[in-house]
Amino acid sequence: MKPLGFVLLIITSMALSACTPTVSTSEMEVNKDKLIPVKTVAVEEVKLEHTTTQPATVRPFYQAEIQARVSGYVEEVKVDIGDPVKENQVLAILSIPEMKKQVAVMNSKIKRYQALETQALAGIELAKADIVSSQAQFTQAKSELNRVAASLAAAEAEFQRTEDLVQRQSLAPRVLDEVRKKRDSEKAALEAVKSSILSAEANVTVSQARQAAAEADLSVAKADTKIAQSELEELNVMIEYGVLKAPFAGVVTARSIDPGDLVRNLESSKSGHSLFVISQISTVRVQIPIPEIDAVRVNRGDQVTLSFPFYKDEPEIKGLVSRLTQSLDSHSGTMLIEVDIDNAKGKLLPGMFGQASINLSTKVASHTLPARAVRFTEAGEAYVYVLDKDKTVSVIDVKTGFDDGNTIEIVSGVETGQDVIDAHRERFTNGQKVNVLQD
Numbered sequence: 001m002k003p004l005g006f007v008l009l010i011i012t013s014m015a016l017s018a019c020t021p022t023v024s025t026s027e028m029e030v031n032k033d034k035l036i037p038v039k040t041v042a043v044e045e046v047k048l049e050h051t052t053t054q055p056a057t058v059r060p061f062y063q064a065e066i067q068a069r070v071s072g073y074v075e076e077v078k079v080d081i082g083d084p085v086k087e088n089q090v091l092a093i094l095s096i097p098e099m100k101k102q103v104a105v106m107n108s109k110i111k112r113y114q115a116l117e118t119q120a121l122a123g124i125e126l127a128k129a130d131i132v133s134s135q136a137q138f139t140q141a142k143s144e145l146n147r148v149a150a151s152l153a154a155a156e157a158e159f160q161r162t163e164d165l166v167q168r169q170s171l172a173p174r175v176l177d178e179v180r181k182k183r184d185s186e187k188a189a190l191e192a193v194k195s196s197i198l199s200a201e202a203n204v205t206v207s208q209a210r211q212a213a214a215e216a217d218l219s220v221a222k223a224d225t226k227i228a229q230s231e232l233e234e235l236n237v238m239i240e241y242g243v244l245k246a247p248f249a250g251v252v253t254a255r256s257i258d259p260g261d262l263v264r265n266l267e268s269s270k271s272g273h274s275l276f277v278i279s280q281i282s283t284v285r286v287q288i289p290i291p292e293i294d295a296v297r298v299n300r301g302d303q304v305t306l307s308f309p310f311y312k313d314e315p316e317i318k319g320l321v322s323r324l325t326q327s328l329d330s331h332s333g334t335m336l337i338e339v340d341i342d343n344a345k346g347k348l349l350p351g352m353f354g355q356a357s358i359n360l361s362t363k364v365a366s367h368t369l370p371a372r373a374v375r376f377t378e379a380g381e382a383y384v385y386v387l388d389k390d391k392t393v394s395v396i397d398v399k400t401g402f403d404d405g406n407t408i409e410i411v412s413g414v415e416t417g418q419d420v421i422d423a424h425r426e427r428f429t430n431g432q433k434v435n436v437l438q439d
Contacts, residue, residue, distance in 0.1 A: 035435035036426055040387060040419040041373050043410065046366065049359060050402050052294040056306060056356035058348045059285045061340070062248055065274035067266050069241035072096035074261045079276075081255050085246040091276050094242040094263060099235055106232040113228055116221035123214030130207035138200030144193045151186045158182070250280035253350070279350060284343045286319070288356045289334035297360040298324060304339045308354035317341060321358070366401065367410040372423035374400065374408050385421035385428050386414060393421070393432040 072094035079091050158179050254277035257263060263275065286306060290298055298321060306317040319339040328335050339356070341348065375383050386394045398413030414420070419436075421428065428434070 035391075035433055036424075036428075037435045037437050038424055039422040039437050041370055041422045043367050043369060043414045043416055043418045043420060045416045046368055050294070050297060051357055051359050051404065052290065053355060053357045054288050054290060056286050056288045056339075056354045058350055058352040058354070059287055060250070060253075060279035060281050060350045061283045061285055062250065062280040063253075063350075064247045064278045066091060066244055066247075066276040066278065067274050068094065068244070068263045069265055070094065070096055070099070070238050071265045072242055072263060074257050074259050074263060077255070077257060077259055079252050079255070081252050083252045085250060085252060085278065087246060087249050089246045091244040091246060091252075092257060094244070096239060096242045099239050099242075103232065103235050103239070106228055106235060110225060110228045110232065113221050113225040117218060117225060120214050120218035120221050123217065124211055127207050127211030127214050130210065131204055134200055134203035134207050138197060138204060141193055141196040141200050144196070151189070156183055156186075244275065246278050248278065248280055249282075250278045253277045253279045281343055281346065281348075281350060284341050284348050284350065285322075286339040286341055286348075286354075286356065288337050288339065288358070289329075289332060290324075290337055290358070292328055292333050292335070294358075294360060295328060295335040298335070298337055298358065299360075300324065303359045305357040305359075306339070306341070306354055307357075308348075308352060310352075311347070314347075367414060367416060368407050369410055369414075369420060370422070371403065371406055371408045373420050374398070374410075382408075384410075384414065387419045387421065387434065387436065391434055391436055393428040393430065393434060395428065395430050 074092060075095040076093045077091075078093075079085060079089075085091070254274065256273060257275045286304075288304070300321050300323065302321045304319045304321060306319060308314075308317075319341050322338050322340040324337040325335055337358075369384065373384060375385075377383065381397060382400045383395055383397045386396045388394065396413050399411040401409035401411045403409070421434070
């Protein structure tokens with residue numbers, strides 16, 4: 001026996017079937033035709049290579065402002081604006097006669113100090129000779145001391161023997177007086193020799209002192225000579241500054257002096273203006289400020305395409321990112337990058353403005369849709385019409401990213417493979433059914 005619930009379900013189904021009219025295939029086609037026909041596109045996941053377009057400015061590869069290191073009158077100007085120059089080529093010559101006079105004075109001082117050196121050397125040699133002579137006298141006096149001491153001893157012995165004989169009355173007293181005189185003479189001779197020894201020692205000491213003084217005079221003279229020579233070298237260097245030269249090969253892009261002008265050195269000049277400006281433009285730097293949003297994606301070696309409005313008929317210039325500052329400017333919030341461009345033909349002039357398109361090397365997997373499939377509200381909010389398997393519309397808010405005019409990156413809101421209504425004039429609502437046209 002079947003359950004009561006099951007029987008009631010069968011009876012209800014039969015009643016509903018009897019009440020519902022049967023819809024033919026032709027009627028279904030008519031209802032389908034009443035739905036709005038649409039075409040769809042699928043959300044794709046691709047690796048995008050971002051491109052950013054920014055203003056570009058041409059700068060010289062090198063630029064030097066030539067200023068005066070010494071004061072003087074302009075004697076000769078050898079170049080003018082627009083002239084190409086080589087490295088170390090003379091640009092102008094300054095007349096500085098007072099420094100040349102100082103050179104003559106310094107040369108005279110050097111000669112005087114060198115003469116004092118010669119004089120001190122002679123003094124040293126003379127002192128050395130005096131030392132030798134005094135030492136010889138000292139040696140001779142010591143030898144004489146030994147001889148006189150021996151003679152005195154003999155005289156003393158003779159005196160004592162004679163005195164003994166006189167006391168015994170073996171000799172006359174006058175003989176003792178003669179012997180005494182002889183002994184006293186030898187004593188005096190001994191004292192004289194001792195004095196000569198002391199004198200010789202003193203002479204040696206004096207001669208040694210004279211030698212030390214002469215050597216000190218020589219050291220002072222040499223030091224004075226060296227100082228004077230250093231000052232002369234400094235003067236010669238300053239005189240060399242009077243010849244203005246190009247620091248590198250380039251073009252004279254500015255000149256502000258004429259023959260006869262008084263030029264003041266950098267320290268005393270209040271204006272500090274440059275006399276010449278030398279720019280190297282055979283290769284130029286193209287400087288490009290990159291916004292913060294793209295700064296983290298720029299790398300050395302990224303391809304750059306440059307265009308300039310004044311060269312509309314010329315092909316675009318290709319280059320690579322040569323260097324980047326790796327920091328953001330606190331005022332503009334941009335990071336400066338540079339591109340080195342060969343400018344052998346001289347078409348690019350410093351100060352020119354153009355446009356740079358940088359292909360950022362970082363590729364990111366992103367969801368994308370054709371730009372025509374993305375709608376925007378009056379407030380600028382993006383949304384799309386997503387279809388499910390039953391062809392039912394869902395209005396989905398999305399967040400967009402990179403937009404090149406043809407394709408828009410969808411950062412969030414949809415997934416890969418979802419069908420989205422393509423470009424259409426109609427506005428759709430949530431839950432609305434549509435008729436999807438097949439390509």
